[in-house]
Amino acid sequence: MKRRIIQIVMVLAGLFWLAGTAAAAEVSQGKCLQYDKERKLVTIEEYDINFTNEHPYGQPTGTQSEYNVATALIGIPPEAGDIIRLAYNVKDGTKVAIRLMNVSKQDLRKK
Amino acid sequence: MDASWLYMYMPIAGVDIFWPGLVLIGYSVGVIGGFFGMGGAWMVTPGLNILGFPMAFAIGTDIAHIAGKSMISTIRHSKFGNVDYKLGFIMVIGTMIGIECGAQLVMWLERLGQIGPVVRWVYVVFLLLIAVMVFSDYAKARQKKKAGEVAGEKGVEGFTWYKTLHKINIPPMMHFKTSGIYCSAWLPISVSFTTGVLAGFLGIGGGLLRMPALIYFIGTPTHVAVGTDLFEVMISGLYGAFTYTLKGRIELVAVFVMLTGAAIGAQIGTVATKYAKGYGIRLAFGAAVLCCMISIILKQFKYELPAAVLILSTIGIICIYIMIIMFKGAANELREKKAREAMATKA
Amino acid sequence: MQRIYHWGKNLLMGLAIMLPATAWAAGEKATNIVVVADTRRVTGILKYFSDLYNTNVVMSAVWAVVLTVAIGCFLGFIMDFIMERSGLDLHSRKIIEH
Secondary structure, three states: OHHHHHHHHHHHHHHHHHHHHOOOOEEEEEEEEEEEOOOOEEEEEEEOOOOOOOOOOOOEEEEEEEEEOOOOEEOOOOOOOOEEEEEEEEEOOEEEEEEEEEOOOOOHHHO | OOOHHHEEEEOOOOEEEEHHHHHHHHHHHHHHHHHHOOOOHHHHHHHHHHHOOOHHHHHHHHHHHHHHHHHHHHHHHOOOOOOOHHHHHHHHHHHHHHHHHHHHHHHHHHHHOOHHHHHHHHHHHHHHHHHHHHHHHHHHHHHHHHHOOOOOOOOOOOOOHHHHHOOOOOOOEEEEOOOOEEEEOHHHHHHHHHHHHHHHHHOOOOHHHHHHHHHHHHOOOHHHHHHHHHHHHHHHHHHHHHHHHHOOOOOHHHHHHHHHHHHHHHHHHHHHHHHOOOOHHHHHHHHHHHHHHHHHHHHHOOOHHHHHHHHHHHHHHHHHHHHHHHHHHHHHHHHHHHHHHHHHHHO | OHHHHHHHHHHHHHHHHHHHHHHHHHOOOOOOOOOOOOHHHOOHHHHHHHHHHHHOHHHHHHHHHHHHHHHHHHHHHHHHHHHHOOOOOOOOOOOOOO
């Protein structure tokens, strides 16, 4: 009985490991400059990962980038000025967002 | 001094966590849970929240850790023993729906931004209830001792509410052979639903409520109630882990860290029961529950550091106490065994 | 004492049933909360899980359950193995835990 359970678990673990390794998405975070609801485009100014007390969301890099959020799962709708975080994949040169998180408006750390 | 290596970044919750605290909580839950034969999950959700996890993450991570821990104890029993499987599977329906409702409630409160205070206050009530239960148990045991009775394993007998509840005649009526009861299927479903909601909402196994409910409301014999409850805890842990990850409120690595601590702790706790004598230790348990409750109140009023220090030192001290019992007892046993063997070889 | 206990239990159960109702009554429109794991800050197994979480939540849920079960079983076996070799008599008494 014990050995049977071990075998089943091992096989399952192996299968899921294989299935799971394929997925990965880029993540970027920054200040939302514009959210075009009709064209489903979000433009952000990217922040880096130097987090300090004065800059809890990282420091501005000056780089602007545009994301297609037509298929993305969006939480609290972003507005210009919000800090947002996106997980995205690059498809044919455009950055297609999968998930969009409104970091500054849903600060979970305070809950 | 740079203490940043003591903190671990949790990518989903987005918080830095004092990881030795995580190990201590996992380990203590193992020791205390193993020793007292109670889940001990009630201290994990508040503990995680006090360490810095957002409340929804604390609940999700706790319930996933229950799934792992119930696997460990199920393995130890190697099979469930006295499970009324028919009753168990009927109850799974209620448990799963209940957990989903509890989890949805958590998500709803999170969206409203009320999750922290609401769960904390429900916990305060819940822990107060446990403390009252433990202290009254202690008082009863003392009374019996004075009266010269032998302390029985069972709690109070004589509540026969289930007899009334069995008269409820809503089809489908079912016969549970292992438990030897005949009642409406809705009775176990509603009992398991209620405990399920609480389990999903507070991130606990729910055994603390399910056990008395099984005995007093459904009328299962105590030994069947133990096995069936274990089965239900495992199901609720697994389903809870699934639904909370789906909602993205679990930090899996924190679960593993705690599980490892719990596995080691549970052994020490269960072995220690063998050497512990007297009911005095129950008072320590009650005190731990009360300290946990106080630290939740402290957290609610934003005294973060005192709250963390209080809960961690309380469970730490109880752990050390149980460990001393265990190591002293074990050393004694091994010494006696050696002495016996030496005698045997001489003779 | 027993009465207080049952009173408390009933109160708690009542609370559990009432809470959804009050939450519903509060009824303001609340938006969904979406979390993106910050994979830029982590490495190794943490990165793997956060990547999986960002891209495929269902898979990460199944994975979480399977892994938790696997680790639970694994730890259970390992600890039993170690304790059996400690020389203590672990069979002469009842273990009740859950």
